[in-house]
Amino acid sequence: MQTYQRAGHVAYNSDVEPVRNFSELVGYFESGNKPRDKWRIGAEHEKFAFYLDTLRRPAYEGPDGIEAMLKGMQRFGWKPYEENGKVIALLRDGASVTLEPGGQFELSGAPLETIHDICNETGQHLEEVKAVASELGLGFLGVGFSPLWTREETPVMPKGRYKIMRAYMPKKGNLGLDMMLRTCTVQANLDYESEADMVLKFRVSLALQPIATALFANSPFIEGKPSGFLSARANVWTDTDPDRTGMLDFVFQDDFGFERYAKYALDVPMYFVKRDDYIDVSGQDFKAYMKGELPGLPGQLPTMDDWADHLTTLFPEVRLKKYLEMRGADGGPWSRLCALPALWAGLLYDQTSLEAAWDLVKGWTTQDHNSLRAMAAKTGLKGEIAGRPVKAWAMDVLEIAKAGLKRRNRLSGGMVDESGYLGELFEIADSGLTPADRLLEKFNGVWQGDIRKLYEEEAY
Template sequence: MSNPGEADLTPITAVRDLAGWFAAGSKPRDAWRVGTEHEKIGFRRRDLSPPPYEGPDGIGAILEGLAARGWERIEDSGNLIGLKRGLASVSLEPGGQFELSGAPVATIGETEAELASHLSELHAVAEPLGVSFTALGFHPIATREAMPWMPKSRYAIMRDYMPRVGDMGLDMMLRTSTVQANLDFGEEADMVEKLRISLALQPLATALFANSPFREGQVSGYRTLRGHVWSRTDPDRTGIPEVVFEDGFGFERFSEFVLDVPMYFVMREGRFVDATNATFRQFMADGLPGRPDIRATMGDWADHVTTVFTDVRLKRFLEMRGADVGSPAMIAALPALWVGLLYDDAAQKAARALTKDWTVAQIRATRAEVPTIALDATVAGLPLREVARDVLAIARGGLKARGGGEERFLEPLERIVASGETAADHWLRRNAEAWGGDVSQVFGEAEL
């Protein structure tokens, strides 16, 4: 999520202003880049407990250590809660999950190098404090109550709101961890096609990257517990929106959809104001409930868009949001998959031909199956594992056409499809064969 308040105070006059905000993200092909974001779960080596914000071995101390190495500080009410360096940033999720939002880059090799540099720097700061990080999509042993809360003002509003709209929203906030790829689009028609392809294939990505089989020290019954948690978080703002597949869809239709998503907050005079009793449409028409003097601005819109959690989110770029975090190789594989599918014309056409006849109901049905059975699910009557082979072949062709040897980044995914064993299956096998049911051993083996 962005940092509210760094915002445009331009008043909103009509829905076309909102559509224009999205349209401003359109870029010529030679300006297309890819950005990769990933979260990771911290743990204290001495007892595997989640580090709090406070204290000499806390998340705050790690941020201070990074700040001393040349990162610009981002503070909230006097607390250091994020960092910036160039176009990259470090931020905190509610439970202390440590996130790198990488800079937009031209190649997957640059993503790989950026990740390696970040992990090296992070280890240099965290290891002397006895803290490390593991790459799993859901915290494998901690209860919800054992998780700390980071001191970010917006989280207090979300913490109160989440239980009203779903029974696992707080788990999403505190115990999940993801990797995300951000891609550019050209004109509106290109955005529409890319959004439709990526939404149709997002359940496949969720299956390929399934990496969260444990909960509170036990086998959870899910390959991606994180994927299941998102299905029970907040139906107003999550999932696969039908509007994307309707005739006439474009920037304005997406704006209409987002207008009816309930708000979390607005920022005024450096403070967050609770806005959970209104949709953005109501805010535009009447101001905030009880505060008609607070009127909607374009900066408020930009902040509100970041609170829409669809499986693929349209901002001024497209965010692929379906994957559990994994190893460094899997982190790099995610942008490689989507660049291969969407940044080459022939690959994009092949991906659209593969998915264009799938209905929203069929895609949603696959999304519902995937958390439990991953690649054993089906889509439109087809075995998902067979679809995965076709999709990876298309992506490989798209990367090969770019001429930079980026096809190598797909190899971890190709091994998963060939074997049928996701990262989650690997951990389940290790738990059964080597750990004797001691799930905590995953921390060492999945350590970043």
């Protein structure tokens, strides 16, 4: 299986065979089909760096900035990847460390077999980060939205694609720049066996993505004060760019499959084309590109790498590449970084659980899907959907996932299965109080409205 996040690109080769027809684009997704014994799980998480003394987010440059972090990490065997002479990513053993636009530090883990492996990988990474950060006077915080600093106070990383996106985002929504600069997520990536398997997994995971949003809601603050949302990160996605975000109602229609998703992707305006550098084609049409009529590259035809790059600029709650990406959760503490891939592996990698999860949600309407998405961002596990409390739906989902992990029977040390990673989520669902609710309790109580306490208590 390929690494889940491509940290870099090879230089453009004019001899590469161009993509000439729609069926080749569909074939990209078909090439992701894998037999069950080849299925792996990829985990990704982002976190905010901050200076321990001022709590400010570091710029790229400087002796104690993000570049210094990337260089310091190389002592652990990470290999640098450069863009225009600047280190923007690290590569090691199928994993990568990359930068989000505001310097959010991301681990895109290697494709691994078990949640035990993922938790070990995550722990090793955080220990390495902590070792380097402590030398630079930095800390790292796992929440879904930057709790203190404004857009204007947030530094910008020197990556070509982000410059193009920053210019285009305000044309399409009010919160796109917040998405880029001030959000952090935790993500899980999973395989599919066939088109039919992909369809069922997509439908289940898309319907349940707001449940994950609620369970992991961990971003109640904006600029030092309660925002009115338990997941300010999730709310940002509702006003980023309607062309490339949302719940994708067509996924639940009878004609959904690889071809239908490819048609959707073709209709999304482009951001860029990567050659030796990034070429701004924002707002232009991939269909025109396939005819050699792209204004930004007249006479040129796209390559499959161009198609793969374009797919990374789609931001629905679940995203299809050669695998499925679960994109609905806020960043959080170490323990919940392991819980997210456990949740989705339990639901999607055991056939009995997958079918049980579909039975749970197959009666939901389009209005139910969209109402639950909005509700999860604002009120978390509170409220009702389809006649039942959201909390009750969440508990059902967790029980199905737990049973799936037990049937997977992937043991650590020959003794412990993966279901234990769901323990914290069961506590959240049982109480009906999200991590964000707990943070607000502290803010309004023992913290006495002092957001600095968040950095003291919740940092890695």
